[in-house]
Amino acid sequence: MTNDTTYRWPHKDLLDVTQLSAEDTLHLLDVAASFQEINSRPVKKVPTLKGKTIVLFFVENSTRTKTSFDVAGKRLSADTFALAKTGSSLNKGESLKDTGLTLQAMAPDIIVIRHPSSGAARFLAELLPCSIVNGGDGWHAHPTQALLDCYSLRQAWNGIFAGRTLLILGDIAHSRVARSNMHLLHMLGVHLRLCAPRTLLPAGVEHWPVEVYSNLEAAVRDVDAVMCLRLQLERQQAGLLPDLAEYSRRYCLSRQHLALAKPEVKVLHPGPMNRGLEISNDIADAPACLVLDQVSAGVATRMAVLYLLTTRNDGDLV
Numbered sequence: 001m002t003n004d005t006t007y008r009w010p011h012k013d014l015l016d017v018t019q020l021s022a023e024d025t026l027h028l029l030d031v032a033a034s035f036q037e038i039n040s041r042p043v044k045k046v047p048t049l050k051g052k053t054i055v056l057f058f059v060e061n062s063t064r065t066k067t068s069f070d071v072a073g074k075r076l077s078a079d080t081f082a083l084a085k086t087g088s089s090l091n092k093g094e095s096l097k098d099t100g101l102t103l104q105a106m107a108p109d110i111i112v113i114r115h116p117s118s119g120a121a122r123f124l125a126e127l128l129p130c131s132i133v134n135g136g137d138g139w140h141a142h143p144t145q146a147l148l149d150c151y152s153l154r155q156a157w158n159g160i161f162a163g164r165t166l167l168i169l170g171d172i173a174h175s176r177v178a179r180s181n182m183h184l185l186h187m188l189g190v191h192l193r194l195c196a197p198r199t200l201l202p203a204g205v206e207h208w209p210v211e212v213y214s215n216l217e218a219a220v221r222d223v224d225a226v227m228c229l230r231l232q233l234e235r236q237q238a239g240l241l242p243d244l245a246e247y248s249r250r251y252c253l254s255r256q257h258l259a260l261a262k263p264e265v266k267v268l269h270p271g272p273m274n275r276g277l278e279i280s281n282d283i284a285d286a287p288a289c290l291v292l293d294q295v296s297a298g299v300a301t302r303m304a305v306l307y308l309l310t311t312r313n314d315g316d317l318v
């Protein structure tokens, strides 16, 4: 918790990390830390959100985000319900608006939405009175991924963000994870480097608060952490990468690269990983790799998000 006892979470929705102040972010990470302790108990359930209803509305595939929101809600005793595109009336052509209004009529407290279109979460937030959480929209934003990455880095870095250097490596152009992490970690004082082939850098990257590299050996030198991104093979139809073997040779993070970083360097990946393409097998399984810590942090962080959104007008936690 922040030391300021007058602090109150001010947001109805969580749509993008750009809406968060440093105070909001650190408070949320503190709340997540208190929930992480619950996750280590033999009985991992508290009655905090008993009677609350959370809809997991996933129009795009997900393993980590959907499951961890479901686990998070259940650990807080909320009722969670899942709606996917397959098996729903979206497949009969029902619009996002009508689907949202239909879900709202069942009086949920929170709808978590993942959608292939940027702006889908904001559209629902402006339409519906319940809280909306963006579980990833197009290339735009993935706020809870960035928050759980911050949680993992905060633990690895003993609470100190300022002055650290993070390299984000890979398919940045198509990555909502890169965009959300860039905003959040820059706000917390982390120096950011990007490394990718030119065709996988986003338009306007020269206006981002980052150093841009095309050579991985130069980019990784003396960094505190590397965040590998999944090469989004399903979005590569425009011929951006004619030769995957060449991509892997130049941009797959290996032991040789990590030897150039700080000795205590950590490796993150939002998952799912393409082993051997953006991250080597030995790095994916090395102690320096935080991938499974990130998944664990995802449950605690999403518990904090659900808690703060549903109790923003109530008193403080425990």
Ligand code: CP
Pocket (backbone or CB within 6 Å): 061, 062, 063, 064, 065, 066, 136, 145, 270, 271, 272
């Ligand atoms: N990192 C992430 O969003 O993973 P999923 O697509 O499995 O949810």
